[in-house]
Amino acid sequence: MLGGLALKWKWRERMRALGKPTDQPNIVTGPVQAVLWHQRGLLPLRASVVVVDGRAVALAGPSGMGKSTLAAVLAAMGHNVIADDICVIGAGKIAEASVQPGLPRLLLWRDALDRLGIPPEGLRRALSSREKYFVDSGQGSVCELHKLAALVVLVRQVSCALTIERLRGHYALCKLHSIVHVRRAARALGRDPDIFTALTSLAPMGVTVWQLAVPDNPACLDEAAAKVVAALQS
């Protein structure tokens, strides 16, 4: 975490010295941080993490799939958000899959704020050219590791029905591989065997994998959150 912040500070200094804007650091810090996690032998996934009834569940998927918005809906139901956008897990060479603490804030688009009834006034914008905002999740800094209980991979549903299904075996492995952060860079670092080991170790550690197929219709988010909670309790 400190390494990532140091990177951001140095980047800001350089940009200021060049008279350039400093409002888009994530292009620098996000991928670089993910590479650093890989180099440290950890597994960065494209996921937000919410603790439901004491169990950490990672909501995973590519950008625009609704990870942060779904995390915000679960937060509004009283569940704690402990990471957004990047979920770093330790797995493979240890006894349990643990989630590293992330920043206690969510990045939400304006449409998501409107759906959630959060006024944008007073929120800091993440980008000057787009209506994306930092929203404090209200839990203060998260310091402790959490045991990962479940991974829910969000996919686009082509029909109108919202569905959640348990994935197992090869199909689960393929889905999980698709949500590994900076996969190309990781491959260049020779991380493929370790990633395979880490992903295949999740099931024996008791981590369940689910696929949540979400229609485009934004009105279905409450139902999606309820399905996630029900799946964890099943």
Next chain:
Amino acid sequence: MPQKIWWLASYPKSGNTWLRAVLTTLLSRAPVDINNMEILGGMGSRRIAFDDTLGIDSAHLSFEQETNLRPRVYEIWAEESERPRYCKVHDAYHLTPSGEPLFPVTATRGAVYVVRDPRAVAVSFAHHMGRSIDDVIAMMDAPTTVFGGSTRQLPRNLRQRLLRWNDHVESWLAAPFPVHVVRYEEMLEDPHAAFAGVATFLCLPCDPEAVAAAVDATRFSRLQAQEREVGFVEKPWNATAFFREGTIDGWRRNLNPDQAMRITASHGAVMQLLGYDPTLAPLAVDEQNQVAAR
């Protein structure tokens, strides 16, 4: 051996999806799944593919930054692809903000450009977008029109500049690589000849039996039935259907004379160049009734 990219380009709602369904069938020799035509090579503006290729998150980029990076993505695709890649694009052929072609010549093998009568495009586009026909006619005449340009959410596709309809057509006709133009109306009237021409250009199987089988497997009614049964990933959630009517002259029942006149006033020169008769008028109400009675 690296394979350069074939672009399947069109203004939206001009028949590109049907073309891809036919090409998918020709390549796979199997019934097409409209939600899985990835065998061709995907969509050039797909955000997930962009993020995955570059290892960065386009959600953190400005529109200018993401557009400037798109040529790099296509160079990587061309360098890494081991088989021909056919990518759907709706962008006009234009320069990025940093001044280079969005679709690099070095990454490009050629392009098929599908064009449709802009009067029919206006009607279909209005249904697709959930906007009024008047709004869409104005969009088609605005040089600033973009697809995927929302600042309030993260669209599935990167922002695509469409330019004005006639500028979109002319930009592709002037592209510095081979471009095969096919009219949607030809695809409807004589699909075997139209698709055989496309397949020949793309160096795909073009024997009459293969083309006939692909045309039969992708009849409009079959695509409609598949959408009704399982849905279609490219349909906006608030649109009733993606495969809606697919006719040549349905616009004559849906546009009023003023709307048709505005389109021909803006785009008439290019319409004539492509063989569309700008003097063709919408049907009068009694003519429409006669058509409906038949």
